[in-house]
Amino acid sequence: MTKKKTLTRRTLHYYWLATRNHQGLFWGLIASTIGFCGFLSYGNPYVMSLIVDRIGAGPVAADEVFAVFGPYIAALIAINLAGQACSKLQDYTMWKLQIAVNYDLATMAFDCLCNQSLSFHSNRFGGTLVAQTSKFMSAYTLLLNTITFPFLPIVCSVVFTCSLLFPVVPLYTVVLMGLLAVYAAVSYIMYKRILHLNEQAAGAQNQLSGELSDAVTNILAVKTFGREDYERHLFDAANREVVARDSKRMASSLLRGVITAGLTVVIMSVVTVFISGGNAWFGITAGTVIIMFTYTNTVTNQFNFINTGLQRINQALGDASGMTAVLDEPRLVADAPDAQPLSVELGDIDFRDINFWYTDGGTRTQVFRDFNLSIPAGQRVGLVGMSGSGKTTLTKLLLRLADIQEGEILVDGQNVADITQTSLRRQIAYVPQEALLFHRTIAENIAYGRPDASREEIRAAARAANALEFIERLPQGFDTVTGERGIKLSGGQRQRIAIARAMLADCPILVLDEATSALDSESEAAVQEALARLMEGRTAIVVAHRLSTVASLDRIVVLSEGCIVEDGPHADLVAKGGDYARLWNRQTGAYGEE
Template sequence: MASGKSATSALPNKGDRRNKGDRTTIRRTLHYFWRVTRQKPGAFALSIISSVGYIALLTFANPYIMGLIVDRVQASPVAPDQVFSVFGPYILGLLVVNAVGQTLSKLQDYSVYKLEINGDYQLSRLCFDTLSNQSMTFHNSRFGGSLVSQTSRFVSGYAGLVDVLTYALWPTVASVILTVGMLAPTAPSFVAVLMVMLVLYVVLAYRMYQRILVLSANASKAQNKLSGVLSDAVTNILAVKTYGREDFERETFTVANREAMVAANANMRASVQRGFMTSFLITVIMFIASIFVSGGNAWFGISAGTLVMMFTYTYNLTMRFNYFNSMMARINRALGDAAEMTRILDEPTLVEDDEGAPALKVSSGDIDFEHIGFRYPDAPADDKVFEDLNLHIPAGQRVGLVGRSGSGKTTLTKLLLRLDDVQEGRVLVDGQDVSHCTQQSLRQQVAYVPQEALLFHRTIRENIAYGRPDATEDEIRSAARQANALEFIERLPRGFDTMVGERGVKLSGGQRQRVAIARAILVDAPILVLDEATSALDSESEALVQDALENLMRGRTALVVAHRLSTVASMDRIVVLSQGAVVEDGTHHELVEAGGEYAGLWSRQTGGFLEGDAADAAEAAED
């Protein structure tokens, strides 16, 4: 029993693991923030110097000079005609102190602007680079709206931390040092008591800060979830309206909104509780200060000017520590807001280029899948999509990939494009292992047309020229003509300058697909991947798109994924996949004659044609 108890006690509990994870996240967040800050060492140094100088002059030098004036007034009367001769140096000193102090105040603002502008730029780029380089597995499991929200919160977290350091922390530290330095020679016992109270204040505030940090992170996480729910509903607003699901989406949003409110309330209650406790300590400190000021002259012979200075310094210091409460709350908020994006930045990149990886060079377009083994990273170890799959596609051949849903057709195209990396085997293009070439060079050699056209909320011209932004107007028009898109584009009021809307919603499905095909034609890549490029179109649009695809495939190695077998009946070759394996391989006629899985699929899609009818259909498709 004893040994069992010991073993159990040695295991970290869930709370310990969570706290350790939170501390690690904080360290990593500060690492990213410091990496950006040290790019502007001058601005960072100026923020400290200006903050300390501003406090030293306006908060400490001003009361000091006023204390000297009080002592001089108390020493002996000053005749009216001697005011400027006696107090002139003090007045001049106050003028200089305030002029320099105000200048430092503006330099303080300048340094903050410099740090925050640089931080906004560098951290936004860091987040964008990280998100754009992550695999599709990563993106498919996350809300796009949440990622945008997390990026915004990460960047604003840095700005919040810069603000709190410059306007609160550095002035507070300077206030403590200057208070001790100015008062210790005349009131050492008072300074000792003051320091004990302030240490107690800091310890109490920090312990409560550790608890509130978790609550701040929870509140930030709930807000990011709320942003994701809102983004999901707005992005799919057509589905919401056409299915009459406004009430359901409203309830989903309300639940997420309520969770965000509960998390924010928990954070607020803890912050207010800490505020009451720390305010009590501030009151005690001021009570002690009032006793020392009242008896300072009688007990210790301290002059009236020094007593005024003592009270002013103590009051200013307690106000600074009163801000310490809000300062810790703002640090909590900044680090809590940044926490989720920090974890994303620290996630391993599932698809990453080798250091110094060469660019892929395609001369002909041969494709080889050699002994491919693959499973998705979030799938169980025994749940493989492919195991020892082999497939050779000669240059210039048009190959159709068919099979039931889940057979691995689309996954195979993703492995070719390195949207995911294989765990076993190799994908070769002209004998080059794509996993050892740069991703950008690979994808620049492959024109990809998916089932749903991927259009940006930009002009038609920009969307067509996306893969070749340096294309001429004539080249863009020629690509649109070959894609059977020129006619409808020229009918639009603004032609090629028409904004297509988010994801191309201002265009019909057939129009969007033809714009996407025009983009692929303009790229003129040696390898073409079509993933269900016509399955969602009506008959008229499909005929136009099919004709455009014929233009696109001419002279290229083409890999065509299709559920609608009429799409691939005219291909040079058809590969049938089942449960991640190649089960049939041949021309349409050969596979129908074989009477295997493809023949069964063809029969079901064509309404049970006889073999001769199937052959006629194949001939028609080829024509």
């Protein structure tokens, strides 16, 4: 099975998963569409043909009109009432189904993206993922509308036309269906030829969205380096690719439309001949001539929408293909089927015989080989070393932002691979080097780990993180919206809010990854004191390049190329004169004093 067929099948699979939760609405939509088409497009002409035949049978006196035509009038009124009722039911079920299924699809996409690994997100544009989610939902609406009109009416028109005309004019019905079959076959063949064009156009649109998102997200870098023209060039190139792909799609669609329009002319020409000679050749009544023309015109008009319908289906499946591929992407980090919640009483951490490597582009990069590290409960451990030594990677493995290939990581004797990721991360307060803030109020950002926290608890955490003073100087105080990724605040302010968030979370395990790197000296001193209080009685892992951050900790682990080269308290490591001592002397200027 080709990739395109697989994506189409998988897209329909995901759409049906969401639709089957609302089967009452779905089948109500199908039934109401059939009723609407049958009553108004076929019921009315049929009764009118009976009226014409009755008129042709002989004159009717004025006082006998209602007696003779009363049943026909009643039938027309009933048919139109039923048809309009079906029309309104169709509108209701269509709207309700779209609303309900789009909610489920949005939830499906959100859950998929939130539960994917950090590696997955590192290799994709955030803007592209947002655009793919939006298109995935819009594509369902387009596909549902296309099924409802024109394809379901096309099927209905064929069934009703055959059922009503074949008993009266079988030869004409067979010829008409043969011509329509040729029309449908030609439309489908041309549709298959341009199927890939819509997928290419959708891919170009996704690339354009990604370029725009990348430039907007990093607008500060764009402006400070004066690279507006460069980013404009990248965006223009992506935009021109969209124009090129859309132009190819347009040309193919127009060509298909010209060919099928010619087939329509042929069909109507044959119809005209049959209708003109129908009475002379087959003894067809005037009423039958009316329904022949009306039904043929109806079914032919419906077939004219095949091109548009196939184009819409093509577009919908192309737009949905991006998110379908994401939904099919295996989760690199997933909970075990029988995963249990983590229970932390002490906070012991053990890395046992860890082997971990990255695989990027088919290239394997080993980070840890047979790595072992034990951290007793309540111990404050600093991780130091040159860039690339594995410090941050070790914390990510503890948080299961990536999974090890061999070995095990234990928290209070519980293998993190056997527990739920959510419960694991709720027991670890993590403060990264770059503060991660939402486009929400400062209070909401601080309380993110404890959304039920009171305003006083939020204030206390802000005070402990040395953030209260600058927060209260802001016009809206704690109700100040930080902007996307906290852009309205300075780096030091963002970091202190992140530290306040960790303090409020009050987790038994604390991970600080360069948590004080963005602070000035005065703020750092205040925050270091607060962090010292926070770490009391907790297991703490502190990643740092600035060694003054870890000098007062219980223990310092020096890493080099994924291996532990030194391990001990600050004073012992300095006295030893090894790697740590050289790093310390370099940062404190001790070499210059010798």
